[in-house]
Amino acid sequence: MAQNFRCLISIEFEPGPAYTLICGPNASGKTSLLEALAYLGRGKSFRGGQTSNLIRHGEQDFVLFGQVEAAGRVTKLGVRNSREGLEVRVDGENQSGAAALAAALPLQVIDPDVHNLVSGGPDERRRFLDWVAFHVEPDYLDLWRRFRRALKQRNAALKGGTGRNGLSAWDIEFVELGERVDAARRRVLEVSLPALREQGDALLGSHVDFQYASGWSAGKALKEALADNIERDLGMGSTQAGPHRADLRLLYDERQARRLVSRGQQKLLASAMILAAAETAQAAIGRPLLLLLDDPAAELDQDSLARLMSRVEGLGSQVIATSLEMEALVLPQAPAVFHVEHGALTAG
Numbered sequence: 490m491a492q493n494f495r496c497l498i499s500i501e502f503e504p505g506p507a508y509t510l511i512c513g514p515n516a517s518g519k520t521s522l523l524e525a526l527a528y529l530g531r532g533k534s535f536r537g538g539q540t541s542n543l544i545r546h547g548e549q550d551f552v553l554f555g556q557v558e559a560a561g562r563v564t565k566l567g568v569r570n571s572r573e574g575l576e577v578r579v580d581g582e583n584q585s586g587a588a589a590l591a592a593a594l595p596l597q598v599i600d601p602d603v604h605n606l607v608s609g610g611p612d613e614r615r616r617f618l619d620w621v622a623f624h625v626e627p628d629y630l631d632l633w634r635r636f637r638r639a640l641k642q643r644n645a646a647l648k649g650g651t652g653r654n655g656l657s658a659w660d661i662e663f664v665e666l667g668e669r670v671d672a673a674r675r676r677v678l679e680v681s682l683p684a685l686r687e688q689g690d691a692l693l694g695s696h697v698d699f700q701y702a703s704g705w706s707a708g709k710a711l712k713e714a715l716a717d718n719i720e721r722d723l724g725m726g727s728t729q730a731g732p733h734r735a736d737l738r739l740l741y742d743e744r745q746a747r748r749l750v751s752r753g754q755q756k757l758l759a760s761a762m763i764l765a766a767a768e769t770a771q772a773a774i775g776r777p778l779l780l781l782l783d784d785p786a787a788e789l790d791q792d793s794l795a796r797l798m799s800r801v802e803g804l805g806s807q808v809i810a811t812s813l814e815m816e817a818l819v820l821p822q823a824p825a826v827f828h829v830e831h832g833a834l835t836a837g
């Protein structure tokens with residue numbers, strides 16, 4: 490159920506267990522519907538921008554409510570967003586953040602901006618790897634949060650002009666947590682690598698590979714890297730070396746993929762990464778994910794689209810896809826079909 494979310498005034502939506510197709514003309518509300526579903530599992534939008542833009546013009550808040558059935562258990566999720574901020578409820582209990590949503594409704598999205606994962610800066614690729622880590626290693630979220638806090642404290646000390654000596658207390662924690670984040674990400678990449686390579690090779694028809702770059706000089710301990718950078722850190726008032734600067738490097742035929750591959754290939758490589766992440770997470774948590782495909786046909790020729798959809802089928806996730814025309818997207822099985830027009834939904 491979604492209320493006052495973008496153009497959706499009030500809709501009820503029950504997707505099929507395997508495939509659901511949502512059709513409608515431009516600006517009818519297809520992406521908004523997927524965005525509402527994703528918001529229920531993430532507490533944020535995949536489109537970026539300010540949360541206030543998500544509230545229907547002229548309204549004070551939006552409300553989303555959903556039930557997730559997994560392993561014979563139903564979990565009730567509720568989200569309300571107003572000027573006062575975000576309220577999250579899981580099974581009637583207030584939650585302080587979105588982590589409980591992500592655990593109850595794990596999902597991934599392939600939308601027309603997915604190519605940014607390949608062509609954009611390292612942030613998105615770090616977030617990508619962190620998402621897999623969150624599902625594969627139960628302690629990762631806590632570790633990552635503690636590292637973020639240590640980074641903030643060290644940066645505050647750098648800005649506060651404590652000088653070299655005042656930093657050493659912060660450095661011990663920063664180094665300990667930073668190296669643990671690094672090690673966890675490397676483990677997670679190792680676990681994901683077979684799926685990443687396989688999905689990449691299958692979608693691009695060429696050899697793709699992935700390398701983790703720590704965010705500091707290769708072969709050095711983080712402590713040494715901090716010592717090397719101390720003048721710059723003090724000058725800039727922020728920490729230049731650490732896992733917050735890490736990247737996941739993408740190689741296509743052994744060369745840097747970012748600028749080499751075409752726009753369609755960027756979408757295929759990014760989609761391969763998303764499918765591999767979903768595959769890895771599904772294996773770790775032992776249940777299918779929700780996979781949201783917003784206009785998957787965009788930018789892809791017929792062959793590429795067919796390859797993508799066959800890979801999607803192999804995953805066994807619950808899939809909800811949008812399309813301008815019903816015929817433009819052939820799903821592996823007969824889907825549940827919905828039409829959207831002016832933010833209203835009709836089945837069939």
Ligand SMILES: Nc1ncnc2c1ncn2[C@@H]1O[C@H](COP(=O)(O)OP(=O)(O)OP(=O)(O)O)[C@@H](O)[C@H]1O
Binds near residue numbers: 516522
């Ligand atoms: N906060 C808001 N309040 C009301 N309407 C909004 C809000 N935000 C966006 N819209 C409108 O919602 C409509 C539907 O947008 P949406 O992106 O969901 O369409 P779509 O069906 O995915 O279109 P396309 O086929 O072009 O991708 C647009 O007309 C947009 O201007």
Ligand SMILES: [Mg+2]
Binds near residue numbers: 519520521783784
């Ligand atoms: Mg759209």
